[in-house]
Amino acid sequence: MSAPFVSQSYRSWGGVTRTARPVAHPKWRQELAGLLGGARDRGDVLGVGLGRSYGDSGLDAGGRLICGRGLDRFMAFDPQTGVLRAEAGASLDDILQLVAPRGWFLPTTPGTRFVTLGGAVANDVHGKNHHRAGSFGLHVRRLGLIRSDRGALELSREQEPQLFFATLGGLGLTGFIAWVELQLAPTPSSFLDQEAIGFSGLDGYFDLLADSHDRFEHVAAWIDCSATGGGLGRGVMFRANWSAEGGLVTHERRLKLTLPLEAPGWVLNRWSVGAFNSLYYSVHGSRHGLRRIPYAAGFYPLDAIGGWNRLYGRAGFFQHQSVIPEGVAREAVRKMLERISASGQGSFLAVLKSFGGKDSGGLVSFPRPGASLALDFPNRGAETLDLLDRLDAIVADAGGRIYPAKDGRMSAAMFQQGYPRWRALEALRDPSFQSAFWRRVTQS
Ligand SMILES: Cc1cc2nc3c(=O)[nH]c(=O)nc-3n(C[C@H](O)[C@H](O)[C@H](O)COP(=O)(O)OP(=O)(O)OC[C@H]3O[C@@H](n4cnc5c(N)ncnc54)[C@H](O)[C@@H]3O)c2cc1C
Structure with a gap:
């Protein structure tokens, strides 16, 4: 049984966009296939995390939202190597509770820890150490993606690299990110x-x-x-x-x-x-x-x-x-x-x-x-x-x-000029996934 979609009010972090949307809150990864099955006939979907995006990139375009926050389990952590695998709803706040006392830290972090792993990957977030560490995606080793047209996939730089790179900073449009494997960075203290x-x-x-x-x-x-x-x-x-x-x-x-x-x-x-x-x-x-x-x-x-x-x-x-x-x-x-x-x-x-x-x-x-x-x-x-x-x-x-x-x-022209590779992402977008942002900057 999949979690049902229930109408819920939604406010973007900036508070300019407010709306009500059918939202599902799955607790188990196994529910995702059911939520995505037949999605095309039931309208667009979009995965969301903790809603820390300011505008409409975390908003679907009139369809339904799947909130990944309930999928927050740690799946594996090696305190020797600092490799962590967790479900994509785990927040940076959750992760730091586990890893900081063991001498590991996020390789780079945005200015809030109330961000999910899925959100960090989908926006390929950056921190104050970009000149040394680059952005979050550079430290992602593998990830699990569930697509409405292909089911569950495991992606890495070697396995389906095109889809892997499209998912880093892919604004949640390539499918639902189910889990992420991340290389953490060692720290001498907290x-x-x-x-x-x-x-x-x-x-x-x-x-x-x-x-x-x-x-x-x-x-x-x-x-x-x-x-x-x-x-x-x-x-x-x-x-x-x-x-x-x-x-x-x-x-x-x-x-x-x-x-x-x-x-x-x-x-x-x-x-x-x-x-x-x-x-x-x-x-x-x-x-x-x-x-x-x-x-x-x-x-x-x-x-x-x-x-x-x-x-x-x-x-x-x-x-x-x-x-x-x-x-x-x-x-x-x-x-x-x-x-x-x-x-x-x-x-x-x-x-x-x-x-x-x-x-x-x-x-x-x-x-x-x-x-x-x-x-x-x-x-x-x-x-x-x-x-x-x-x-x-x-x-x-x-x-x-x-x-x-x-x-x-921002206007469609502004977006398309700044991101000349947007059409390559469009080609790899899950046909059932859409966001208000993407529709605005690619279809108007
Ligand atoms: C105070 C503050 C400071 C910030 N500082 C920085 C900063 O320094 N650097 C920076 O880069 N960003 C920064 N941000 C922005 C923030 O890091 C991003 O917006 C981040 O993506 C939010 O993650 P979220 O879990 O809230 O996801 P949401 O905002 O809910 O969603 C963000 C995107 O991720 C997608 N998504 C979420 N979960 C999934 C999933 N499971 N599968 C597929 N797609 C998914 C959504 O579709 C959407 O496109 C800041 C935000 C705030 C509020």
């Missing part, structure tokens, strides 16, 4: 030695970058989006290596605070956003020596507040994350910051990092060598959409692209 260095403008960021990438494994900068004129692009670079000391422990699972309700829409306005950014720069902007911090404080600061996305109120927010090729990155990032400043719509949180040259081989994976700027904007309707389109134009002119996991509105 603590990071982190340094914070303020810089007074974008040139300061790029000057600090080469030295930071040479000497540090984890590097990212916060940018003060409220600064204008001579202060444009000022911010704080955070760079860290694993500490040799502190011991092996896992993180505290209990959240420090959970927002019970959506905040009123006016809480994040241009004045509060500006005040927060200026205060943050004045506290962190001077140079701080090395500080030893637990990994959760370094990688997952936002996870300490459950439901932080509700701060943006009922209208929700947009995230805009781009990557710009190396040679033109400085100029394009400067133009984006000038455009934001001129619009008067500050980004509450702006993060700038730079990717290295390691390529997972994913057909539509987001990372490529260059600078990646991530921005959050409260949804103010037409004026915000207009700003985002103008930022897109700067990215397109510079030959860059936008991250689908963060997007809910």
Whole structure:
């Protein structure tokens, strides 16, 4: 017996898209065949995880969702080699509980641990160590995929390599990811030695970058989006290596605070956003020596507040994350910051990092060598959409692209220009799988 599809409300992480959908919550892998059987006659399906994608990439296009979160068992773990095989609904949070005390860590991690293995593979996620480790897909050894037209398959670089690479960063469109085998990375402790260095403008960021990438494994900068004129692009670079000391422990699972309700829409306005950014720069902007911090404080600061996305109120927010090729990155990032400043719509949180040259081989994976700027904007309707389109134009002119996991509105032209191999993914898409994102960027 398969779990039934039951209508359930669904809110994208950014909160702009809200809908009700038939969702099934299987508990056993054996149920998947039943859920996918005859799927074509019953409309499209899409596998989903913890819903941490900001826009519509985790939303089906009018069909049904299969939530993989209940399929979260560990299948094998070798503490000698750090090879872990787990069902795709296991979250990074679950995995760290098992492996961190044993001296292993995720090879790379996004800025939240509330992401499933399936979601991490489908978006080929990246962390602050892309210049050393590349993206998540590079560390996937094998995976189990269930397709509506071919049943259960095992994929690797040797076995069905085309479908394997299409599934890394394949936005969940090649079938349902049932399990993932991952090579973990060894760590000497569960603590990071982190340094914070303020810089007074974008040139300061790029000057600090080469030295930071040479000497540090984890590097990212916060940018003060409220600064204008001579202060444009000022911010704080955070760079860290694993500490040799502190011991092996896992993180505290209990959240420090959970927002019970959506905040009123006016809480994040241009004045509060500006005040927060200026205060943050004045506290962190001077140079701080090395500080030893637990990994959760370094990688997952936002996870300490459950439901932080509700701060943006009922209208929700947009995230805009781009990557710009190396040679033109400085100029394009400067133009984006000038455009934001001129619009008067500050980004509450702006993060700038730079990717290295390691390529997972994913057909539509987001990372490529260059600078990646991530921005959050409260949804103010037409004026915000207009700003985002103008930022897109700067990215397109510079030959860059936008991250689908963060997007809910880029045009089909913008997507297709940024991801020229999208047709190869379309050819390998499971005919029963479809997402609102994919339909929007490939069919309009
Ligand atoms: C606070 C925060 C910080 C973030 N930081 C980063 C970052 O630093 N780097 C980065 O790369 N990303 C980052 N992200 C984005 C996040 O890592 C991705 O959106 C991730 O894919 C979410 O995983 P999920 O389990 O929530 O999946 P969902 O959001 O539910 O789904 C994501 C995609 O995975 C597919 N999918 C999920 N499970 C399966 C399955 N079993 N089979 C087939 N397809 C499946 C879905 O169809 C969809 O296309 C961040 C998100 C948040 C909220």
